[in-house]
Ligand SMILES: Nc1ncnc2c1ncn2[C@@H]1O[C@H](COP(=O)(O)OP(=O)(O)O)[C@@H](O)[C@H]1O
């Protein structure tokens with residue numbers, strides 16, 4: 189039987205394949221690569237977590253929620269609150285409850301706690317937002333991002349305001365980040381293949397027919413919203429443990445723009461698109477960043493003007509939208525090698 | 536097997552099970568789309584709903600499926616009032632529909648379209664898959680399970696819409712012009728499937744169809760609407776003999 193690429197049957201080996209691919213790059217990077225390259229690749233892995241978070245909601249529901257970086261912010265600060273050196277917390281974050289001030293959790297526990305906290309916030313906010321029509325929901329999530337940024341920028345005694353928080357422990361290796369990226373991909377995959385994922389995708393294609401089919405569109409959307417927020421929260425925490433330092437504006441417009449470019453370029457409706465989009469856009473962005481720094485030739489420094497990075501990425505996204513509106517993967521998943529495919533079909 | 540389901544349906548009907556509206560009026564901005572319509576559909580029977588364009592047929596289907604709250608009148612499913620229920624709740628109570636304008640889950644496969652309906656009815660992924668495959672087989676789509684629904688030819692899309700409605704094992708199926716735009720032979724194919732629904736699924740069918748010949752031969756009873764009002768109800772023979780029906784509805788077309 190000829191089975192199209194995005195039939196779940198055939199996609200059974202998909203996360204394994206994506207994760208194995210990422211692992212194959214991570215291994216030599218961890219062993220041989222210079223620190224600059226290792227940082228570049230770690231950042232890609234972090235972005236895969238975050239874009240996967242976006243994808244779980246946007247890709248399955250079809251509702252463009254712009255504000256999900258807010259959940260990464262919530263997760264990032266949760267990580268800092270729980271893991272920062274207690275001495276610094278008692279000086280900088282005087283508004284934190286005493287028991288939090290004295291706590292110093294491992295990054296592992298911090299990521300888990302960040303996911304839970306982001307999910308709880310999403311449950312409350314999402315209960316209102318996913319009731320809205322598509323456009324209104326998009327705008328509301330964006331407004332939510334602004335609100336979260338304003339609160340975290342100004343609540344000095346708890347967040348340190350716009351000042352960076354330092355003395356946050358780091359993982360010290362690329363592997364934990366890889367593991368969380370793998371976990372994010374697996375979560376997204378299991379969700380999109382679940383009963384709930386299928387019902388949500390049906391409502392994405394036609395919400396009236398979904399209601400007529402007995403699907404509670406509201407409940408499916410809320411579930412995806414909460415799950416995607418949990419992944420975003422975990423991603424924000426992983427990012428924080430990767431940097432070892434936290435600034436509120438890291439989780440704002442710039443990151444939102446970058447994530448959306450990655451999602452759109454890769455193709456918002458496939459998990460393969462998430463990985464492809466992150467890698468493609470990160471690479472282009474890295475080249476542009478280097479070009480902005482410039483090269484020294486003789487006595488003169490040749491450099492592209494600052495800001496060109498965003499402009500070029502914007503143009504890149506528009507071009508993809510014009511020529512391949514469903515992204516470079518055309519919304520399809522990776523074709524599986526034959527031996528995996530046979531297994532998948534047998535399920 | 537076929538007879539069993541039919542007998543089951545008849546038994547359910549005898550037990551007073553039915554989908555019904557009583558004295559239903561729907562007004563849009565003061566204009567009545569339907570006025571004082573009373574209709575009853577029991578499991579196991581086929582009722583033809585006919586009337587010219589704009590007669591209010593789709594509006595009535597919308598009322599029966601919870602998509603349109605009537606301005607006046609009642610809606611009952613098996614003796615329980617279903618007024619104000621959401622479409623999803625009405626569906627879970629056993630009332631399924633197809634749409635006049637396709638409305639498939641375009642990016643899902645043929646199999647998934649039917650599977651998701653069975654899932655929404657509470658089945659596990661695996662059971663829903665089996666149920667969907669079975670229903671698709673019976674509606675003649677068994678060979679296209681993996682195809683993306685949006686890429687199906689038009690007539691197959693209409694059949695998939697019906698298969699999706701059947702996949703939740705509804706007690707009542709409302710089909711809104713399922714054969715619209717089909718050629719005569721395609722239409723006959725489809726009608727053979729529809730004729731078999733009460734027998735194989737035990738459900739009641741409300742069929743909206745413009746082809747007089749087809750609807751007369753298929754229906755146990757007919758309900759004729761014009762300008763939002765019921766002008767006549769009864770067996771096909773009774774309706775064909777009715778004066779009001781002949782002048783109001785077939786006057787322009789003549790009897791075939
Ligand atoms: N949502 C709506 N708003 C306003 N008028 C409507 C709406 N839906 C249907 N109507 C009107 O109600 C009447 C009946 O329409 P409809 O039920 O679609 O007829 P049919 O299906 O028999 O062709 C028409 O005059 C139509 O214009």
Ligand SMILES: [Mg+2]
Nearest residue numbers: 592593594635
């Ligand atoms: Mg109509």
